[in-house]
Amino acid sequence: AMGNWLVNHWFSAAVLVAWLGINIFLFTYYFLFFDRDPRYFYTRAILGSALAWARASAKCLNFNSMLILLPVCRNLLSFLRGTCSCCRRTLRKQLDHNLTFHRLVAYALALLTAVHTIAHLFNLERYNHSQQADDGSLPSVLSKMHLQGIKWLNPIHSNQTTVEYVAFTTIPGLTGVIITLVLILMVTSSTEFIRRNYFEVFWYTHHLFIIYFAGLVIHGIAGLVRGQTEDSMEEVHPYRCARYLTQKEDACWHDCCKDPEFGSIPAESWKWVLAPVLLYIFERILRIWRARQEVVVTKVVMHPARVLELQMQKRGFRMEVGQYIFVNCPAISLLEWHPFTLTSAPEEDFFSIHIRAAGDWTERLIDTFQQQKPRIEVDGPFGTASEDVFQYEVAMLVGAGIGVTPFASILKSIWYKFQQADQTLKTKKIYFYWLCRDTGAFAWFNDLLASLEQKMAESGKADFLTYRLFLTGWNTSIANNVALHFDTAMDTVTGLRHKTIFGRPMWNTEFAAVAAAHPRSVVGVFLCGPGALAKSLQKCCHQHSSLDPRKVQFYFNKENF
Secondary structure, three states: OHHHHHHHHHHHHHHHHHHHHHHHHHHHHHHHHHHHOHHHHHHHHHHOOHHHHHHHHHHHHHHHHHHOOHHHOHHHHHHHHHHOOOOOHHHHHHHHHHHHHHHHHHHHHHHHHHHHHHHHHHHHHHHHHHHHOOOOOHHHHHHOHHHHOOOOOOOOOOOOOOHHHHHHHOHHHHHHHHHHHHHHHHHHOOOHHHHHHOHHHHHHHHOOHHHHHHHHHHHOOOOOOEEEOHHHHHHOOHHHHHHHHOOOOOOOOOOOOOOOOEEEOOOOHHHHHHHHHHHHHHHHHHHHHHHHOOEEEEEEEEEOOOEEEEEEEEOOOOOOOOOEEEEEOOOOOOOOOEEEEEOOOOOOOOEEEEEEOOOHHHHHHHHHHHHOOOOOEEEEEEOOHHHHHHHOOEEEEEEEHHHHHHHHHHHHHHHHHHHOOOOOOOOOEEEEEEEEOOHHHHHHHHHHHHHHHHHHHHOOOOOOEEEEEEEOOOOHHHHHHHHHOOOOOOOOOOOOOOOEEEOOOOHHHHHHHHHHHOOOOEEEEEEEOOHHHHHHHHHHHHHHOOOOOOOOEEEEEEOOO
């Protein structure tokens, strides 16, 4: 199973190993550098190993701050996906893991911030202690150098200073506190629970990233951590001259008479983050420009179970199956953009989305459309895994609840391809599974399946599509209705020829049946649904893929927003 995972996710695994490797290398290299380099001999005399901990974590923080914006440049990812259309599908598919990588980098930032902050708290305590000491020790002597002008090494020049005072009055202290608070807010507000139930909280706190990057760039400007200058090193090298600092005599008879001189470590965070920030600014400008293009809502349909269908037109809009768009309604909120999968086919002269009432914004949008037709802004389309569906001989499509939306697009497109006798259609067989809690949610999809059934039957391709509808939440009135109409040709729940199955699918049985029916095929498994279901399907893909590469292979794809 592990081997199969690596075949499917080799690019993700390579990115992960490279990312971990670079982090470990940066941390180790700079830890050893600041722990051993003679330029920081005197700095270490005051601070000890906390200097190395602070500087090594700072390098890794810069590296990860450089990466954090790249996975959310969705136009860039869309462009990459388009340019590598000739690459293997496994490579294109990996670009869907962008948000997983974004979260991984964010957790690394949180961990490194903790290390960096704790190390600097130790540093401030030691700086303060050395400034107040009068015992003639090396840290004490070094801390008094500020009395001789610009030679200072210890940034604390007063005996009345506290660690808290430095943290809230110096540029590094204050920016450090601010960006740490911003990071805590962003990480805590981006949990699955808050994203699903209070999207607005997640959306607005995530825009604090502007303060994070501004603070990060300013943070190192004051240069409080200092080292010995190159010229001073040549004149009074610490290995030769450090011992004379603590035993000064009036008459100088050796070549270490001069005091060492110190300079700041130049601020360099801006060098790390400049390119990604410029790229992200370009991304945002592109989004604004795309969103400003006029969108005409041609049709509004209110389906049962509070599902709103919007059919729209926009000049120059070209889509592929299973892509998604971001939608903004200025009448509700100027800043909020929400992702929706397209339910129309590329062959249609409009593009459509189905919006389920789930949260404040969608509730308000549905209410607004029931009274008037507000202005809508659209950014996209953006590509995800479902685009690849026609590349597989056999496709297993699994949609849970409203997660059926990308497959609405696919099934419609297949219907049009059949109508036009398209020769590019590689797909020979489709298995479609829809898991749903209540019958109301099936209503808007019925017409599509019914017309598709009819079309397939007319063209003699009735066996091209096998679909199963699983009703996971059902009550006694449905059960009685089913018992009464058990012998009818049409299904009592959906009015379709294929019966609705009550309960959850037995995935092992389904996969075994597909593997038996297609012993030499490559099967694409596409899911739009919850994480727990993804784990089950991924496990089945591993278990039912043959070790022989010439025999049946299952490849797993998941929609990512």
